[in-house]
Amino acid sequence: MNTPPPNTPLSPEAIARRIREWAAELGFDGVGITGFALDEDVEHLRKWLREGRHGTMEYMERHADLRADPARLQPEAIRCISVRMNYLTQPADAMQACLDDPERAYVSRYALGRDYHKLMRGRLKQLTRRLQAVAPTALSRPFVDSAPVLEKALGRDARLGWIGKHSLLLHRDAGSWFFLGEILTNLALPVDEAPPVKNLCGSCSACIDICPTQAITGPQQLDARRCIAYLTIEHKGAIPEPLRKPMGNRIFGCDDCQLVCPWNRYAQATREPDFAPRHGLDTARLVDLFRWSEAEFLSRTEGMPIRRAGYQGWRRNLAVALGNAPASAESQQVLDEARNDPSLLVREHVDWARAQLDQATD
Incomplete structure (x- = not known):
């Protein structure tokens, strides 16, 4: 050769x-x-x-x-x-x-x-x-x-x-x-x-x-x-x-x-x-992720694609998912705690989700 x-x-x-x-x-x-x-x-x-x-x-x-x-x-x-x-x-x-x-x-x-x-x-x-x-x-x-x-x-x-x-x-x-x-x-x-x-x-x-x-x-x-x-x-x-x-x-x-x-x-x-x-x-679980603080979100998603949603988007998405989940004392509690979220966008979706759970328990 x-x-x-x-x-x-x-x-x-x-x-x-x-x-x-x-x-x-x-x-x-x-x-x-x-x-x-x-x-x-x-x-x-x-x-x-x-x-x-x-x-x-x-x-x-x-x-x-x-x-x-x-x-x-x-x-x-x-x-x-x-x-x-x-x-x-x-x-x-x-x-x-x-x-x-x-x-x-x-x-x-x-x-x-x-x-x-x-x-x-x-x-x-x-x-x-x-x-x-x-x-x-x-x-x-x-x-x-x-x-x-x-x-x-x-x-x-x-x-x-x-x-x-x-x-x-x-x-x-x-x-x-x-x-x-x-x-x-x-x-x-x-x-x-x-x-x-x-x-x-x-x-x-x-x-x-x-x-x-x-x-x-x-x-x-x-x-x-x-x-x-x-x-x-x-x-x-x-x-x-x-x-x-x-x-x-x-x-x-x-x-x-x-x-x-x-x-x-x-x-x-x-x-x-x-x-x-x-x-x-x-x-x-949805409720566990919804409890993450912004610092926890930033720390746990470091170097991951999830960061692209941002903390506000993350909370918005989770609120919708909680509204679609079965009503429970735990899910109702985390949503109630989020009704004073500093983000108007998050609050809107939290209110929608809470209303969905209320309807499910009527």
Whole structure:
């Protein structure tokens, strides 16, 4: 075998092979390389924005042009290295048991452990440094849900799956319980030549049918204004009253569409210990979480995605869930104690929840 002399530049094909090896070493569960052919996806986004389905997420509208042209985020970029990392930590029946217990708080499973943004960005930075070492002229920049990137479309084009009817990326051997990340680069890497991943949703409408607030209005049609994930995390105002009862005990995000998806029977458990649930939040009682002071909230959610809701949003969400739970002396007491909460927003939802419990005991 002829060994290349030292300092001989690697071919793009050899670099692509190295990228796959490095990605596996760094804990990623899938990797693909694609160019930017996003016209249809950009039009889908712009139509969604024109219809106002983004709710109060004004940043989506402000950065629409950046999503249309990744090279504006990383000058000279012509390729995307797309990766996925599994985050599933428990079987579906354990998640469903929590969801079915109205006295317990349901937190979307992606948010139970360490903030994936920081973990994955750190790994992608390592991958970028390795890339720089073998290709010194490379201009590369990593992203993890932190900039206007059409990550699901890029992941689909990188052969990491297909976009399901619930608008999440699906892989036949891994389901949808995974995070996505990207590196935009100017290296002319060979793109994956395998056929596009076939959409295997077929006639199934389980995710559409199960959505508690009917936020999935059709295949790949999500109205964020009705989505529990949006309402409990991104939305900072009052939760519309008609949507409060359907929220049930979901206090941060919602996983119903993933739990019901047949392809998630093949979902793979994460290899990353940092995604394991913290502070018993996978089975915590609503009343116990509602008793957290702001200092406790900030301390216990440090380095976790839950911080995004803020303490006021956390209390608002918990109040709604308590209003949907069975009336008990304990739940009535914690709500009564919160009627003087300094936040008008929290007080409004506490009053609503207390009224729900009063009706249940009449």
